[in-house]
Amino acid sequence: MYIQFSCSGGIANFDLTFQTDTDELPKEKTKELLDLIEQSNLFSLELSQGEVATIQGADAFLYELRIEDDKKKKSFLFTDITAPQEVRPLLDYLRNLAIAEKMRE
Structure with a gap:
């Protein structure tokens, strides 16, 4: 599964990005990420829930x-305010991965 994530804004005006193919991650991170994606019900969201995001x-x-696998391809745009509750743990996890990647630079 290919995942592309970005997080911007906030008080410090962050600009974080993270992209990966789950085949390239360590097994424990892949498992946690796939579990969070499943728990978030992203692929069941109505487009209107994820399409419109105003800060x-x-x-x-x-x-x-953006998440892609062999069968599905979906893009989402959220803010802290518009993100559904079940999606927030996934966004937090991806933001932490992006921060870790940025710190390695």
């Missing part, structure tokens, strides 16, 4: 997420 407040994060 409300100067400190909100904007999340862009």
Whole structure:
């Protein structure tokens, strides 16, 4: 599964990105990531829930997420305010992976 993620905004005006193919991650990270994707029900979201994201407040994060596998390909745009509750653990996990990657640079 290919995942492309970006997070921008917030008080510090973050600009974080992370992309990977789950085949390239360590097994434990792949398992956790796939579990979070399943728990988030991303592929069941109505497009209207994930398509429109307007930033409300100067400190909100904007999340862009694209997920592809052999059968499905979906893109999402969320803010801290518009992200459904079940998607937030996935966004937090991906943001932490992006931070870790940026710190290695």
